[in-house]
Amino acid sequence: MYKLYWSKRTGAFAAETALELCGAAFEGVQVDHKAGAHREAAYLAINPAGQIPALALPDGQLITESAAMVLHLADAYPDSGYWPMDTAERAVAYRWLVFASAQLYETDLRYSYADRYTTAPDGAEGVRQAAHRHIDHLWSIVAEALTPGPFFFGEELTLLDPYVAMVAAWHYDLPRLCAAEPRVHALLDAVTAHPAVGPIWRRYELPMPALAA
Amino acid sequence: MANPYRLYWTPTSGSFVVELMLREAGAPHETIQVEDRRAEDFLAVNPLGKVPVLELPDGTVMTESAAMVLQLFDAYPEADFTPQGAASWTKARRWLMFLTCELYTAYQQSYHSEHFTVGSRIAREEVKSAGRGRVRELWKIFEAQALDPGPFVLGERYSAVDAYAAMLASWDQSPEVLLTIRPRLGSLVQAVCDRPETAAVLEKYRLGFGA
Numbered sequence: 001m002y003k004l005y006w007s008k009r010t011g012a013f014a015a016e017t018a019l020e021l022c023g024a025a026f027e028g029v030q031v032d033h034k035a036g037a038h039r040e041a042a043y044l045a046i047n048p049a050g051q052i053p054a055l056a057l058p059d060g061q062l063i064t065e066s067a068a069m070v071l072h073l074a075d076a077y078p079d080s081g082y083w084p085m086d087t088a089e090r091a092v093a094y095r096w097l098v099f100a101s102a103q104l105y106e107t108d109l110r111y112s113y114a115d116r117y118t119t120a121p122d123g124a125e126g127v128r129q130a131a132h133r134h135i136d137h138l139w140s141i142v143a144e145a146l147t148p149g150p151f152f153f154g155e156e157l158t159l160l161d162p163y164v165a166m167v168a169a170w171h172y173d174l175p176r177l178c179a180a181e182p183r184v185h186a187l188l189d190a191v192t193a194h195p196a197v198g199p200i201w202r203r204y205e206l207p208m209p210a211l212a213a
Numbered sequence: 214m215a216n217p218y219r220l221y222w223t224p225t226s227g228s229f230v231v232e233l234m235l236r237e238a239g240a241p242h243e244t245i246q247v248e249d250r251r252a253e254d255f256l257a258v259n260p261l262g263k264v265p266v267l268e269l270p271d272g273t274v275m276t277e278s279a280a281m282v283l284q285l286f287d288a289y290p291e292a293d294f295t296p297q298g299a300a301s302w303t304k305a306r307r308w309l310m311f312l313t314c315e316l317y318t319a320y321q322q323s324y325h326s327e328h329f330t331v332g333s334r335i336a337r338e339e340v341k342s343a344g345r346g347r348v349r350e351l352w353k354i355f356e357a358q359a360l361d362p363g364p365f366v367l368g369e370r371y372s373a374v375d376a377y378a379a380m381l382a383s384w385d386q387s388p389e390v391l392l393t394i395r396p397r398l399g400s401l402v403q404a405v406c407d408r409p410e411t412a413a414v415l416e417k418y419r420l421g422f423g424a
């Protein structure tokens with residue numbers, strides 16, 4: 001059985017949707033991120049980097065990195081149908097999954113933890129503003145890839161879509177993002193309406209785009 | 214004949230690992246040096262104005278160096294650089310993602326601090342120094358967890374994840390110091406440099422590890 005260390009409003013959402021869609025048996029261990037439990041000895045023994053999510057595999061191997069979890073599950077459950085098999089489509093899926101993790105998620109961290117990106121006591125505001133600008137540019141690039149939509153591969157949901165929708169939901173001004181990028185809004189609508197993904201979305205307390213728009 | 218891979222590159226950039234893989238695989242490829250990342254014609258290829266960009270033989274355009282590594286794993290399942298066995302795959306993907314999300318970003322923060330703050334020159338210096346601190350912290354985690362026991366991320370067997378790590382290490386402000394305080398990373402770098410194709414690609418990219 002898999003064991004997912006999770007907390008609301010973290011990247012664990014992407015791992016959990018992947019586990020659920022693949023039909024993998026798992027148990028969730030909630031780490032109280034708001035209360036700082038991810039910085040306490042018990043959790044640091046599991047993941048010394050103090051980040052969430054972490055995933056223990058059935059063989060005991062522990063992994064970090066939300067995108068690596070998605071790739072692992074895509075590979076472990078090839079028949080799930082939630083990851084493309086065709087070479088050209090896989091290239092597209094890899095590109096946007098890595099983009100979501102290395103660019104979108106990382107830029108979100110820059111405004112969520114702005115003070116860590118500068119040694120100046122009053123530097124956080126400048127970091128935050130740069131991150132806001134940058135993420136809006138990144139979303140305009142993602143929107144291009146969401147044609148015709150609503151998902152990256154048209155009507156077919158893959159493990160990529162909930163990942164990207166999750167980072168969109170963390171946007172510093174979601175109503176504005178939805179207004180500026182209708183295709184991102186359409187992705188959010190489709191992901192939250194998905195019968196398997198919607199309930200997880202709500203449990204992770206991610207905002208609903210319909211209310212935002 | 215199928216089209217060659219086309220790799221857009223600049224010296225010192227993340228294209229290094231992709232070119233090394235293409236050479237090691239014996240994949241037909243051509244490389245296109247980008248003179249100006251902000252030029253209209255390059256922005257039409259990648260609106261973010263970043264390298265690497267890889268065009269596959271079927272015309273699909275990719276950005277994100279780690280995604281290219283994953284794609285080349287798929288394309289060359291038998292290559293030396295491709296992990297073998299489920300546990301190795303899982304480990305390789307984890308550390309590849311760690312390197313690209315965390316360390317690549319921390320190096321970008323050190324070298325392109327202007328993208329990380331709207332502040333003045335002084336504010337950019339403060340962002341740079343935070344980036345350098347983060348780089349050191351991340352290598353510590355990497356050495357303790359990914360290189361235990363080493364010498365490679367997958368133990369005795371090389372993979373492209375090692376080349377990715379060596380590339381990032383070569384970007385360090387002072388690689389000699391880094392490899393001294395992180396000796397297992399030093400052994401990994403040495404083992405990557407000992408591979409027959411590495412030296413020529415390092416030289417092309419003007420990358421190295423100091424004295």
Ligand SMILES: N[C@@H](CCC(=O)N[C@@H](CS)C(=O)NCC(=O)O)C(=O)O
Nearest residue numbers: 010011050051052053065066067314
């Ligand atoms: N690249 C990592 C990032 C993980 C990450 O930064 N998680 C955040 C929550 S979304 C976290 O744990 N932050 C707590 C902290 O750094 O103190 C991933 O994709 O899993």
Ligand SMILES: N[C@@H](CCC(=O)N[C@@H](CS)C(=O)NCC(=O)O)C(=O)O
Nearest residue numbers: 102226227262263264265277278279
């Ligand atoms: N996550 C991307 C990052 C690419 C990147 O930042 N490339 C650098 C060169 S190593 C670049 O082109 N920077 C120019 C800029 O940011 O303007 C990847 O892994 O390919």
